[in-house]
Amino acid sequence: MLGKNDFYSMKKNGEAISMVTVYDSAFARMAEAAKIDMLLVGDSAANTMLGMDRTAGISMEAMCLFTSAVKRGAPNSYIVSDMPYGSDTEPELALQNATKLLEAGAHAVKIEGLPLKSLEALREKKIEIVGHLGLLPQTAKNFKQVGKNEEEAEKIIEQAKILDSLEPCAVVLEHIPDMLGEKVSRAINAPTIGIGAGQQTDGQVLVMHDILLMHPFKLPPFAKNFANFWEAGVNAFCDYKNWVCKKKLF
Ligand code: KIV
Numbered sequence: 001m002l003g004k005n006d007f008y009s010m011k012k013n014g015e016a017i018s019m020v021t022v023y024d025s026a027f028a029r030m031a032e033a034a035k036i037d038m039l040l041v042g043d044s045a046a047n048t049m050l051g052m053d054r055t056a057g058i059s060m061e062a063m064c065l066f067t068s069a070v071k072r073g074a075p076n077s078y079i080v081s082d083m084p085y086g087s088d089t090e091p092e093l094a095l096q097n098a099t100k101l102l103e104a105g106a107h108a109v110k111i112e113g114l115p116l117k118s119l120e121a122l123r124e125k126k127i128e129i130v131g132h133l134g135l136l137p138q139t140a141k142n143f144k145q146v147g148k149n150e151e152e153a154e155k156i157i158e159q160a161k162i163l164d165s166l167e168p169c170a171v172v173l174e175h176i177p178d179m180l181g182e183k184v185s186r187a188i189n190a191p192t193i194g195i196g197a198g199q200q201t202d203g204q205v206l207v208m209h210d211i212l213l214m215h216p217f218k219l220p221p222f223a224k225n226f227a228n229f230w231e232a233g234v235n236a237f238c239d240y241k242n243w244v245c246k247k248k249l250f
């Protein structure tokens with residue numbers, strides 16, 4: 001299994017790091033078979049798996065359940081689990097919740113923004129962290145690109161440098177201008193994983209349901225699908241329904 005040192009070496013050697021979100025055993029098994037470098041049990045499970053409007057709605061219990069399912073499906077993969085909204089506001093709370101995710105099977109926890117005291121507390125206990133800067137879905141008022149003006153861009157670079165001093169496994173950069181994605185990637189030692197942050201980040205992450213097109217909704221501007229599970233799934237259910245109906249006739 002790959003680990004933090006491998007991700008740093010990949011950055012150094014210019015090798016791209018692949019990350020996808022997964023939430024259950026079946027798809028985690030598929031991602032492991034495809035040798036994806038890092039699996040993210042994202043709090044996007046709130047949207048993709050639970051049909052909620054916002055990621056902030058998901059509970060710690062749900063994140064632990066999804067994490068344990070992913071661990072069973074992909075026992076040899078590096079698993080990062082999201083700390084859900086409100087789970088990391090105080091150092092002690094962050095420690096308790098991160099420990100639950102590690103016990104469920106995660107190797108590292110991802111935290112949105114910069115709750116510095118909580119992040120420091122985790123690193124003091126040698127808990128591996130993944131940062132998440134740029135668009136922060138847990139607290140964002142809208143889903144527009146961020147970091148477009150100089151002040152916002154400088155703030156993201158500063159935050160990335162602070163995170164870097166804590167030696168995270170990686171820093172996710174979401175929905176920022178391509179040039180800023182490149183700038184941050186050059187400014188820090190930790191590998192950057194972009195989602196809508198251009199091609200110059202050290203790796204890329206996408207939501208599984210977008211990669212496989214598992215829904216009938218419009219993809220976010222930065223997402224890309226590599227299959228059409230929606231069409232295949234609806235067709236298969238139709239074929240099944242027809243088969244059931246025909247069987248009844250004989
Ligand atoms: O929860 C999630 O899917 C994420 C990705 C957008 C990086 O955090």
